[in-house]
Amino acid sequence: MSDTSTTSASTESQFGTFDDEGNYTPREITSDDLGMSFEEAIEGTMVQVEDGQMVNGTVVKIDNDEVLLDIGYKSEGVIPSRELSIRNDVDPTEVVSIGEVIEALVLTKEDKEGRLVLSKKRAQYERAWGDIEAKKEADEVVSGPVIEVVKGGLIVDIGLRGFLPASLVELRRVRDLAPYIGTQVHAKIIELDKNRNNVVLSRRAYLEENQKETRDQFLNNLKVGEVREGTVSSVVSFGAFVDLGGMDGLIHVSELSWKHVDHPGSVVAVGDPVKVQVLDVDFSRERISLSLKATQQDPWQEFAEGHQVGQLVYGRVTKLVQFGAFVQVGDGIEGLVHISEMSAHHVDSPEQVVTPGEELWVKIIDLDLARRRISLSIKQAAEGGELAAEYREHFEVDAEGNYVQGEASAEAEAAWSEYYGDGEAAPAEAATEGTEAPAEAAAVEAPAEEAAAEAPAAEATEEEAPAE
Missing domain, CATH: 2.40.50.140 (Nucleic acid-binding proteins)
Known part of the structure; x- marks a missing residue:
């Protein structure tokens, strides 16, 4: 009896109930607890989006040209590959993975194909701008x-x-x-x-901010006038930068050489080791001025130490000007032959006496080291004089008082042989010619009387430029 009662209760619980008269009422399976229509209930479960809105979603599909993102909308959102990353031409699989939850920005709720178009790149961009602005401010x-x-x-x-x-x-x-x-x-x-x-x-x-302390210490230890070794780090139109082992200093083009420099690249190249002198240290601007030529022998000083007024030197005409000619008499050293010092007779223009490239003897008549100017004379050289020291061992005075080249040395013979090639001896006539100075240089003739007899007396001109 008790077993039957238990079974009856169980049956009623699973399938419904019976009343006293034995009528069966099925158990209630569902109840209307929506409070709205079924269509309204479906709409309520979907995410509402607007253009420009930030949304989160799950990656459900990855293609070569797009990614599908489930954001809970009535359709999945599409992220074109160009909107995945700020990098160009990326593989979508390198940016996202299936099941990953990412943030995106709604570009359009519905394009012409009815798709929801999203952008991961622009969502990242919007978030980043806020962070960047805050970091810039701080x-x-x-x-x-x-x-x-x-x-x-x-x-x-x-x-x-x-x-x-x-x-x-x-x-x-x-x-x-x-x-x-x-x-x-x-x-x-x-x-x-x-x-x-x-x-x-x-x-x-x-x-610079992280190295400021090191830079300050480096500048404080740098003294004007001291010589430092460094490496050329950069060559620019106005000079060269040198790495001194802590900071870069600038050698201005005017401090690269005692000679005229058309471009710094003709003097130094990147990577060259150099020895430079510190000219100036600007602590406020953290700039170092250097000089390369200050560590080298001044050619003008060297020339002045080895030459005196009245000596004869050999040179090459480099340029003609209205008032005379410039003659190179040393490496980077040029002097001026004033038109009045070109000949014993009157000269209207330098072209009447010399041409550019011509080599000849000139006499030093003034040497101004402070102003770096040398005055030379062709006509006084023709009158003779003492040779500068570097020429004395190569020239002798003949019976007429002319300077002629001495006997050919072994070095000279070797040079002639090399000139003619294959180590062969120079032709006899060439070797003979090689023992004498060139026509312009061999005979510095003394007889001024002959020059005076052949030409009219020199006439003074009213518009002569200074003899410098």
């Missing part, structure tokens, strides 16, 4: 990988595309930017313009 450092080399610099992924100019990558300009691809860099934000989508970074500012 003068903080940003960091990210270098993703591209573009004209003039690098692109750094800092949540958006930050431009790092080539001149601001290192403390000195870098020529090859390719090795920076994929490296993590730290930089300061120096320019920010959201309207123009412009972010300019400076790694150099970050490096």
